[in-house]
Amino acid sequence: MRNFKLPAAAIVIGLGTAAFADGHAGGWVLNGEQSVVSFGSIKNDDTGEAHTFSGLTGSVSPDGMASVEIDLNSLETNIDIRNERMIEHVFKNAPSATLKAQVDMADFDGLAVGESTVTEIDGDVVFLGVEAPVYMDVFVMRLDAENVIVTTQSMMFISTDELEINEGIDMLQELASLDSITRTAPVSFRLMFSAGATQS
Numbered sequence: 001m002r003n004f005k006l007p008a009a010a011i012v013i014g015l016g017t018a019a020f021a022d023g024h025a026g027g028w029v030l031n032g033e034q035s036v037v038s039f040g041s042i043k044n045d046d047t048g049e050a051h052t053f054s055g056l057t058g059s060v061s062p063d064g065m066a067s068v069e070i071d072l073n074s075l076e077t078n079i080d081i082r083n084e085r086m087i088e089h090v091f092k093n094a095p096s097a098t099l100k101a102q103v104d105m106a107d108f109d110g111l112a113v114g115e116s117t118v119t120e121i122d123g124d125v126v127f128l129g130v131e132a133p134v135y136m137d138v139f140v141m142r143l144d145a146e147n148v149i150v151t152t153q154s155m156m157f158i159s160t161d162e163l164e165i166n167e168g169i170d171m172l173q174e175l176a177s178l179d180s181i182t183r184t185a186p187v188s189f190r191l192m193f194s195a196g197a198t199q200s
Helices: 008-018 081-091 165-176
Strands: 028-030 036-043 046-053 056-060 063-069 096-102 116-127 130-142 147-152 158-160 184-195
Touching: 056 184, 081 165
Parallel strands: none
Antiparallel strands: 028 056, 028 184, 036 046, 036 184, 056 063, 063 096, 096 116, 116 130, 130 147, 147 184, 158 184
């Protein structure tokens, strides 16, 4: 098991790269309505909070090139002013973060309906001009002939230092008059992919 230092938005993302193979010539497309990325934070040492990104798009081409994009404006922290502050000060009003990875599709050939597998995905994420490697263990299951679900297999953690966003976190802490905000956060995701024409 690896230790994870993942870009918050990336996390996201690498997930889907894993799972697709039974000869769908059009590749696989992310079902954004059934996909989500979640992450947690802890403030003042003992108050935990959960946050999500719901604006996800992506695809996996027949040759295994995967790309997933996260709409940073889809952030939901359950506090409106915190959403606004994170988008402005942490995300710098950037529209999205993107992860790309090359997957060996042969690893998943023959995965029958109802069967599952666990695999490790390596990729790269681009976030605010920073490109960082992403490593994750994912659980992949074929639900039916047309749909595959990809989820985190084990807990992942993100590092604000790796994302180079500590300055923005400092600003959040100051604006909210907090004693502390942790600089490492747990991350999970659920990605649903469907057979179909890949996105351009």
